[in-house]
Amino acid sequence: MKTEMSVRSFESFIVDEPANLGGTDEGPNPVELVLSGLTSCTSVMISLIAKEQGFAYEGAEFSSSGDIDLQGMSGVEGVSPHFHSVNFDVQVTTNESEERLQQLREAVERRCPVMNLFLDANVPVNMSWVRK
Numbered sequence: 001m002k003t004e005m006s007v008r009s010f011e012s013f014i015v016d017e018p019a020n021l022g023g024t025d026e027g028p029n030p031v032e033l034v035l036s037g038l039t040s041c042t043s044v045m046i047s048l049i050a051k052e053q054g055f056a057y058e059g060a061e062f063s064s065s066g067d068i069d070l071q072g073m074s075g076v077e078g079v080s081p082h083f084h085s086v087n088f089d090v091q092v093t094t095n096e097s098e099e100r101l102q103q104l105r106e107a108v109e110r111r112c113p114v115m116n117l118f119l120d121a122n123v124p125v126n127m128s129w130v131r132k
């Protein structure tokens with residue numbers, strides 16, 4: 001289950017499954033990395049688009065989780081092995097208005113490559129964006 005990965009010039013890191021799924025729990029599992037990709041991609045897009053829009057913010061915090069039926073990974077016919085839904089919460093520390101936050105959100109959701117992988121795969125993404 002354990003896989004040692006390296007990306008570009010970055011040192012290797014471990015991708016693994018938890019012990020209850022047969023791994024050694026030495027690193028995040030692949031679906032946790034997918035959710036991490038959603039978070040980090042959204043963070044990057046917020047930064048880029050906020051600069052374009054002149055949107056001032058101090059930071060953003062994220063929380064994500066996904067629902068997967070492990071029967072799909074086990075090969076049970078008719079059960080999808082990918083996420084059935086994703087919950088994604090974004091808290092932006094800003095003095096900007098709700099309207100401006102909504103404009104930022106719409107642009108980020110439209111342009112974030114990882115977000116659009118989920119949406120194009122028809123995975124429901126339940127999102128909330130709040131000002132903090």
